[in-house]
Amino acid sequence: MTPIILDMDPGIDDAVALSIALTNPELDIKLLTSVAGNVSVDKTTTNLLKLTTFFNQTQVPVARGAAAPLKKAFVDASYIHGASGMPGYEFPTITTQALTTDAVSAMAKVLSEAPEPMTIVATGSYTNIALLIQNHPEVISQIKEFVLMGGSLSGGNVSSVAEFNLFTDPDAADVVFKSGVPIVMIGLDVTLKALLSLETIDAVADLGEAGNMLHKLMTAYGDSEPGGKPMHDVNTICYLLLPEFYTTKDYWVDVITDGPASGATIADTQNRWSNGKINAKVAVDIDAQAFEKWFLAQIPTMNHYCEGAF
Ligand code: RIB
Ligand code: CA
Numbered sequence: 001m002t003p004i005i006l007d008m009d010p011g012i013d014d015a016v017a018l019s020i021a022l023t024n025p026e027l028d029i030k031l032l033t034s035v036a037g038n039v040s041v042d043k044t045t046t047n048l049l050k051l052t053t054f055f056n057q058t059q060v061p062v063a064r065g066a067a068a069p070l071k072k073a074f075v076d077a078s079y080i081h082g083a084s085g086m087p088g089y090e091f092p093t094i095t096t097q098a099l100t101t102d103a104v105s106a107m108a109k110v111l112s113e114a115p116e117p118m119t120i121v122a123t124g125s126y127t128n129i130a131l132l133i134q135n136h137p138e139v140i141s142q143i144k145e146f147v148l149m150g151g152s153l154s155g156g157n158v159s160s161v162a163e164f165n166l167f168t169d170p171d172a173a174d175v176v177f178k179s180g181v182p183i184v185m186i187g188l189d190v191t192l193k194a195l196l197s198l199e200t201i202d203a204v205a206d207l208g209e210a211g212n213m214l215h216k217l218m219t220a221y222g223d224s225e226p227g228g229k230p231m232h233d234v235n236t237i238c239y240l241l242l243p244e245f246y247t248t249k250d251y252w253v254d255v256i257t258d259g260p261a262s263g264a265t266i267a268d269t270q271n272r273w274s275n276g277k278i279n280a281k282v283a284v285d286i287d288a289q290a291f292e293k294w295f296l297a298q299i300p301t302m303n304h305y306c307e308g309a310f
Contacts, residue, residue, distance in 0.1 A: 009037025009124025
């Protein structure tokens with residue numbers, strides 16, 4: 001089993017990613033942390049608790065994280081994810097509570113007690129992990145790698161150049177990309193290729209209560225492309241479990257933190273300024289058919305976990 005910390009801003013694609021992670025026996029989620037992003041941190045925290053309750057996984061601790069970016073004003077994406085962040089399905093009453101410890105302190109504790117360096121997956125803005133780096137340098141050596149949903153070398157989804165997670169908190173992203181911690185960057189370069197067709201989303205409805213829940217959420221999801229809907233965050237979990245689905249290239253990546261290109265990620269593909277230094281393994285291609293087939297195959301297992309939650 002791979003021990004991981006998951007830092008998320010559910011949000012519908014986060015919720016789909018977490019549904020897979022919570023019900024996959026290969027992954028051992030040591031801590032879930034919330035961050036403001038798609039919706040407020042109060043709502044992203046509640047949504048994490050809704051999902052641990054739904055899948056009878058309330059033993060997984062949840063800690064509340066940053067309510068706003070390091071410097072920028074907070075702007076949500078409720079226009080994509082709905083007011084609640086997980087619309088369309090009536091979840092069972094939450095049977096657990098978040099820790100009284102804040103997310104960054106909880107991360108530092110888990111890392112300091114870990115027998116081996118751990119992977120941290122971040123699918124929202126990187127505010128929490130930037131604060132971890134800034135306030136707990138003593139645990140940085142305990143971070144094996146960051147697997148990040150975010151960034152793009154091929155155009156943005158919030159501006160012409162910036163992807164939402166980095167646009168939300170570019171200063172945090174700059175801290176993370178300069179931290180020296182190995183990074184796997186799962187950006188729009190692959191997530192916009194791994195679309196779930198509307199036929200696939202409809203087929204999910206008939207796959208038990210977990211499928212019914214995911215179908216309702218994915219139907220309400222406002223992020224849509226010709227050909228289907230991008231489940232951006234699901235790709236971080238798929239990469240952890242099946243990295244062979246992804247083609248990656250090693251680059252030095254910088255984050256633009258101000259001006260019209262704020263939030264953009266720029267890779268030194270011509271080795272113009274980085275002198276051969278590398279800070280990220282960037283996903284540049286994906287086996288999209290294998291991804292969609294793998295996604296559908298995760299849902300039957302989920303139903304074994306959510307029995308009795310109703
Ligand atoms: O740009 C897509 C990312 O922004 C995803 O993580 C989505 O959940 C939103 O947070
Ligand atoms: Ca997200």
